[in-house]
Amino acid sequence: MRTTPETVAELIARQWGDHRPGLRYESTVLTHHQSARATAARAALLVDLLPPGAEPHIGVLLDNTPEFPFWLGAAALAGAAVAGINPTRRGPELARDILHTECRILVTEPAHLPLLRGLDLPGVRILVTGSEEYAALLAPFATATPGEAVLGSGPGPGSRLLLYFTSGSTGAPKAAVCRQGRLAAAGASLARTFRVTPDDVHYICMPLFHGNAVIADWLPALAGGASVALRRRFSATAFLDDVRAHGATYFTYVGRAVQYLLATEPRPDDRDHTLRLGFGTEAGAVDAARFAERFGVRLVEGYGATEGGASVQRTPGTPAGALGRAAPGDDLAVIDPETGKECPPARLDGRGRLLNGEEAIGELVNRGRSLFEGYWRNPEAEAARTRDGWYWTGDLFFRDPEGFLYFAGRTDDRLRVDSENLAAAVIENILARWPEASAAAVYAVPDEVAGDQVMAALALRGGAAFDPRAFEAFLAAQPDLGTKMAPRYVRVLDALPVTATNKVHRVALRRAGFLVPEPVWWRPPGADGYRRLDEEGLRALLAAYETRGRRDLLDR
Incomplete structure (x- = not known):
């Protein structure tokens, strides 16, 4: 039976x-x-x-x-x-x-x-x-x-x-x-992995319209017979109070949420709670260690697309900064999308910094069994995702000689901001409406803590000058500009760089980021407007990257 x-x-x-x-x-x-x-x-x-x-x-x-x-x-x-x-x-x-x-x-x-x-x-x-x-x-x-x-x-x-x-x-x-079959199996697998019992309480503070909260929090609670505690929207200041009130033992997170929690004022009772585990993505080794030291809670990093096409499992001995190895049954490889060949292993220095990123970074591909179940009414996207009989994740990785996988970013047209996947083309179409812009390109730059931030390169019409207040007013008036889409950084150029085929040279823009001679305007966290990124601001910003162990991401 x-x-x-x-x-x-x-x-x-x-x-x-x-x-x-x-x-x-x-x-x-x-x-x-x-x-x-x-x-x-x-x-x-x-x-x-x-x-x-x-x-x-x-x-x-x-x-x-x-x-x-x-x-x-x-x-x-x-x-x-x-x-x-x-x-x-x-x-x-x-x-x-x-x-x-x-x-x-x-x-x-x-x-x-x-x-x-x-x-x-x-x-x-x-x-x-x-x-x-x-x-x-x-x-x-x-x-x-x-x-x-x-x-x-x-x-x-x-x-x-x-x-x-x-x-x-x-x-x-x-x-x-x-x-339903895949989701029930995923819930049962996580329940076994994390030993979920009816005595557990899963705290769901990540939004349920995302797979993170449903697949990694709600489903293992169902499978293990645990109860769930809901928070209408994530609140860093109310987090521990909720955990204590509900007796929560497990939660899921994204990197930005961990940053917000660490930014709260330390209290003598930070370890006075029932939490035993957090499971999520993009917290980073530095913040995971800080979280464990302060709150006494282990964060387990994972990688797995909602689509089910590939997953990475953390195993004993996983180096700091790595996500783990391929899950059983997956044949994961880091592939150069231009040649279709596997990228060579990464060379890391004593601090774990990547020395050969240009050749070692490629797209993570599953060449074996895939649980991908397709996209609704989008055969073109399905074909692109599964071309050549492989599942292409759209995410950039590198692999060390022992086979451990490291996340290195998103492919050119994708950004991940505060756990939200954004498409550059959508934001570009909005910025193209600004009367002062003759051309716009949108791309990801690494966030100083986790994931990406939106950066835009703007070429202005002849005789125009960048007016930050006018640009802010333009953004505020766009009804389809989502809350995560507004650029953190704006680089102002006479003309956008192009390739030999007259396509915008996104690779060059992304590699340069905000470390450029041209004027860059930015919105510091918590600020309500754009300001010039001057030398003092740049020093402080780079120090934040260094503190979080992400400075080397700006040099790839």
């Missing part, structure tokens, strides 16, 4: 009758059974509202409130899929995400209704949580049970459950397909 659930629907159904605490939010505590009842009611409502013949897709535009996991579970029970809608998107781009994934139902909350004003969303029914209409719609299904309401033949391992957006070289975000 099979005992390991093959679907997320089975994990949800397993909560029925379990009266231990299962979901914590602010002062509310629900049992696993109460959560399963709320989930089953929404599954029945979903089946009732979805038009015949429509794709079984529901958009969820919510903060981390209980409604988000309820609807994730409802989709699993019904055999439907959730498209996580990113509230940092704006205007037509936000509408495009909803319509591209063919969501006929959009669940949101009053706080996000202003984002939807003026958007043309034909055929999309909007449900507003907390409203009287919403309560009335749910009321007839209050006694529903798991498995009572399903679409078609019901959920199976091959049923779509998540459509999670990820950006790439095509500009528009792609919706990665995640099916």
